[in-house]
Amino acid sequence: QLNGEKRNFDFPTTESDRGGYGVNYFFVKNNRFYQFNDVIKVPWTSKELKIEYATFRDKTLPGSEEKWKVKITGYKNEKVAAEMLASMYDASLDQFQPHTWNTPTIWAYYSNYEVWSGNYNFSLVQSNQRAHQVHATKSLVKNYDQLFSLHPSRLMIFNVAPRIVKDEEMMDANNLQEVEVTAGIGMVARQRQRKNIEYLTTDTTALIPKEERPAQQARQVQIRKNFNETAFFFPDLHTDSAGAIEFSFTIPEALTKWKLQTLAQTKELAFGLSTKEVVTQKQLMVQPNAPRFLREGDRMELSAKIVNLTDKEFTGQAQLQLFDATTNQSIDGWFQNMFPNQYFTVAAGASEAVKFPIQVPYLFNKALSWKIIARAGDFGDGEEDAMPVLTNKALVTETLPLNMRGTGTKNFKLDKLLNSSSSETLQHYGLTVEYTSNPAWYAVQSLPYLMEYPYECAEQMWNRYYANSLAAMIANSSPRIKEIFEKWKTKDTSALLSNLQKNQELKSVLLEETPWVMEAKSEDQQKKNIALLFDMVKMSSELSNSFEKLKQLQSENGGFVWFAGGPDDRFITQYIVAGIGHLKKLKAFASGQEAKLKQILASAIPYLDKKLKEDYDRLNRSKTDLKKYVPDNSNIQYLYMRSFFPDFPIAKVSQPAYNYFKKQSQLNWTKQSKYMQGMIALALFRAGDIKTPTDILRSLKETAIVNEELGMYWKDQSNGWFWYQAPIERQSLLIEAFQEITRDQKTVDDLKTWLLKNKQTTDWKTTKATAEACYALLLQGTNWLTNEPNVEIKLGGVSVSSSGASQAEAGTGYVKKTIEGGKVTPAMANISVTVESSKVPLQGDSGSWGAVYWQYFENLDKITTSSTPLKLSKKLFVEKNTDRGPVLMPVNDGDELHVGDKIRVRIELRVDRDMEYVHMKDMRASCLEPVDVLSEYKWQDGLGYYETTKDASTNFFFNSLRKGTFVFEYPLFVTHTGNFSNGITSIQCMYAPEFSSHSEGVRISVSE
Structure with a gap:
């Protein structure tokens, strides 16, 4: 008992108290209860290691050989046996993704929570005094070895010494994301461009007097070539008997700041972490500002910064040397490197820029090797690297969709091909025409998808059964159809290719270079499984197997569950029963299956009748105004399902409910969606x-x-x-x-x-x-599968016909022909398509479609925009700072940009129909540097897409592109002066390459 006095309490702290402990105290004054908690912190200093550097240089020369010594001691400076992980990388990478190690925190700290209750004479004490055991769930993600970072938040310790739940110790990756910077021109286009082209070579540099080349001096200067971004990574270093670690390495030759990280540990789980910075520099440094790439026809100034770290001014000479990277021959004259030697004077501790004007020649589209060497007195430095020179010609694909309905003749015109003779630089590559005379067969090729889905839920088990039933009916409906299936299996194997895999040579990017490789392989396998689907013996077995699994998913009350063990699902049950109604209406029950399906209906239909009655009773209980009630979607789906089975009488108790919902649907159909209106119309x-x-x-x-x-x-x-x-x-x-x-x-x-x-x-x-x-395409109305139209396509004087079974694909009637570039003429731009009946008159007004693809090489700045169902518009804006804040000013033809300008690219895309698997590629000039260099998935205005930055272009991949207008923007910075080709923006639907488009090509000028 305390009466206005203070009392001290002593608590001896021992090693066992590491992590801390809690003190709880309470008192009563004036019949009020007071409670306080304190935490006494006892840190884990005994588990800390000290990392000291016996030999270490925070400034060193690029390319130097280093030998460093590290000493590791315990918290009392005692020697310890430890192992150490050490790495050093270019610290400039941290601007893209910071990379920092953390000391593993596996030694828990005390976290107190305790409640004393004064309501029951302090007899009740509630406290949590142990770790919460969290049961681990099996993860389907395969995790590989990663760097340390244990999560302390996984432990919940209450009021006692720590008790670690080992199953919950998790490791976290501190991965550095990669920046993909590869050449932005497709390999196929590059190989095509090189046909019939002779490269120019030169053995001398006529424009440069030999006496101005200080070759002997250049050989004495260190030419830096090794620009590796990781200096070393040593994962398993061990202390010697003195508790020290020595390691050697050769530092790369980049002039930069390096980040050194070391992490040490002992068997007793003591840890130490150290981070230091190392700078590689020279007294005289040359720092070139080379672009990622060059393009034929570009005119630019290749600049470099000369840095003087001495305390005296110096004067010297910088030199640019250019070589063909494949032959190592000098090509200064070819690139008009007329001033390869530039003199400079740099004050102490300052820097100056030198600039070398060059002109990139045409017909040189390979790797360029360059050296910039600077020398002043006894000081010197040099750097050597290579960059790709991209062709200024692009392989352009102009497309013209050919669409027909029914029979007759229709004329088309490819205007750009018609006017192609006006360009002196245009080279024809080829003209391809393809046509599908009966696309209804693509629906047949989709049927295997229904039997392959891997999840055995009721809906998909039913669709397996449904697909086999439809396949049996289709196969038995005509001997001609069976004959087509056999041809697909034996001869026309290309009919079973995925649409994503077809016409690779006509697409803007190889399928293997897109995110959709697996989707194509999946669709390809589905089509190849047609052979299995229409195997009559296997079909019977699949029907029986699917039925048995489906029957197991039907509950005793007649309703179907979605997955085994779940509750009965009204929607799934109505969907399956309506599907049985489809087969009944089509008389598509396979042999011996009708009686089995009636077993399902015998309990499923009464179950659904009962559910409708429950809806009606619920309305009555809630005193809903029955005259104003509008039936919901489940009620309408029931009426549609029930309309297939008038031979199954409705139970008397459910009859009032059925009559009521039918009447209300009849009165309120205008308030329903079009889908529900169709169901109401069929039911009534x-x-x-x-x-x-x-x-x-x-x-x-x-x-x-x-x-x-x-x-x-x-x-x-x-x-x-x-x-x-x-x-x-x-x-x-x-x-x-x-x-x-x-x-x-x-x-x-x-x-x-x-x-x-x-x-x-x-x-x-x-x-x-x-x-x-x-169901709708194949089995409603006229049977389009029996149609075998003859199609003739005329391109000027060249004719392509589907008649003659040798060249047309069975079923679809697909034909394709390619005309070589040397034989392409402007007259082929006038195209006519004629569709006629063959031996049997065509049923219905069925459609057919195809496309013409004209491919040609043209200078980027001469390419004009194209207009198809995909319409592209690209504009450049320069961001200006004003009193009103940043303002975007359009860059018009003839405008001059300046180094350091921030450019915003704006691409406007208009799509007139839904499409999937669409690739858009936006080229850029070599003087522009992207800001967003990390590939990532983005979400904008309801549209999700993957954006990846390459050296010469930015690429967008759309899994799904809906009808509408979309605007994309991204920033760039101007880095070099000169005159440059900015390339074009192109887009193509990978699923249907006839839908493609591109913007016009432009040039941009840059000054200081």
Whole structure:
């Protein structure tokens, strides 16, 4: 008991108290309870190591041989047996991604939490006194060995000495992200450009008097070549008997600041960390400012900074030497290096710039080796490196899509080819035409996707069954169809290639250089599995196997679960039962399967009837105004599903609910989405109502967009998060509605055309969308698969025809022909496409499509913009600082930029349809340096894309590109003076290379 007095309490601290401990005290005054907690900190100084440098230089010469000695001691300066990790790298890399080691913190510190309750005469004490055990979950990510950084936050220690949960010790990587800086020209284009080109060589440098070349002096100056960014990495250094570590290395020759990091540890888990900086420098230093690359025709001043670190002014001479990197021959004269020797005077502790004007010649598009050497009295320095010289010509691909509906003749014109003779520098490379006379077969090639999905949920198990049932029906519908399958397996194996893999030579970037290699391989495998899908013996086995697995996912109450062990799912059940309704309507039950499916229906339909009654009862219990209620999507999906099975009577207890929701749907269809309107129309039509479905379809036609190429579709085509926000499934259902209710074959063919055109530029992404699309395309209305149109394409006097089975692919009727560059003429720009019936009249107004690709070489600054369904516009802006803040000023033709200007590139892209797997490449001038050099995934205005920076271009990869207008911007800095080609911006859909475009080429001028 304390009465106005102070009392001291002594707590002896021992080694066992490392990490700290807590003191809790409380008192009562005036019937009020007070509680306080204190933490006594006892640091883990016994687990600290000291790293001292016995021999070490923080300033040294580039390329010097170093031998350093490190001494490691314990916290009482005692000798210890330790191992050490040591590394040193160029500290300038930290501006991209800081790289710092941390001492592993595995020795826990006390964290106190304790509650004393005064409500029960202090008899209740609550405290947590042990580590929380967190059960580890199995990770599917494979982690490789990484640098130390243990997470102390994984430990929760309460009120006692630490008890480490070893399963929770985690390691964290401090990885340095790579900057990809490789040549920005494609290898294929480079090889093509070199055909029929003779390189110029020179044995002498006529414009430079030999007496001005101090060759003997140059040999005496150290020419720095080794610019490795990592000086050393020693992971396993051990102390000797004296507790010291010695290691030797040769420091690279860059003039820079280096970051040295050492991390030591003992068997007792004591740790020490040290970070130091080392500078490599010389009394006289030459620091060239060379660009990443050059381009043919560029005129520039190659500059270098001469630095004087002495305390006296000096005067000297700098020299530029240029060599062909492949032959090591001097090419100063070819590059018009007319002033290779520049004199300089630099004050003490100052720097001066020297500049060498050069002109990059045409027909030199290979590696250039350069040396800049500076000498003043007894001081000298030099640097040697190489850079690529890119061709100023680009392989340009102009594309012209060829689209037809039905039969007849249609004329097209490739205007740029027609006017190609006006350019003296243009070289034809080739003209390719391809055409698919019956694209409906692409839907057949999608069927294997339904049977391959790896997850055994109810929806995908049903779609495996569904795909095999449709395949059996298709295969048995015509001997001709079976014959086509056999040709695909044996002869036309190219028919089973992924669309991403086709036409590699016509694409702007090789598939292997994109993020979509695996997607292409996946689609390729799906198509090759057609052979398995239409194997009749395997088909029967797959049907039985899929049915048994599907039946196991049906609960005792009749509902299907999504995955085994889960609750029954109303939507999944209605989806599967509606799918059975599709097979019933098509009479597509395989032999022996109808009775099995009736077993499923016998319990699934009563389950769904009961669910609808529960909805009705819930409305009544909540006292909803039944006259104003609008049925939800589940109610409407039920009515659509139920319309397939009038032979299954509705239970009397569910009949009022069915009648109510049918009536409300009939009265409120205008308040529903177009997808739901189609379901309502089919449900009411099958229930005997003619007027309402007719009104619904009339309204749908009035709000639709009809396009000769794209067919009929609706403006709101975006995907959503929910099952009823799916444009592919909606289009498929509306095909079913128009076919069954109005039998409007023209509208049905228009709707089918949009579905197929969607497949041309994208991939149907889900099993559900693929199943519905195949159902609508292959089995609704006219059978497009039986069509075998003859197609003739005329390009001037050259004809390409699908007649004659030797050159046309079976089924799709795909043909392709390439005309060599030497035979291409402007007259081939006038193109006509004729589609005619063969032996059997064509069914329906089916579409067909193809494309013409004209490839040519042209100087970048002479390339004009092209206009296709992809439209590109590129503009440069210079950022000016004003009283109002930064302002962007457009860079117009003839404007002059200045070194140090901040440039903002703005690319405007317009897309008239949804596309997938799109690559956009933006070239830049060699005088421009990118700010964003790390490759990363970006998100902008609802669009996600991958952006990667190369030496000569910035590349954008879009997995999905929706219809609309997009603007992309990124910053650059001007680094060199001269006149430069800025290249072009190009874009291409990798899935359908006929959809491509490019901007015009421009030149930019830069002064000081």
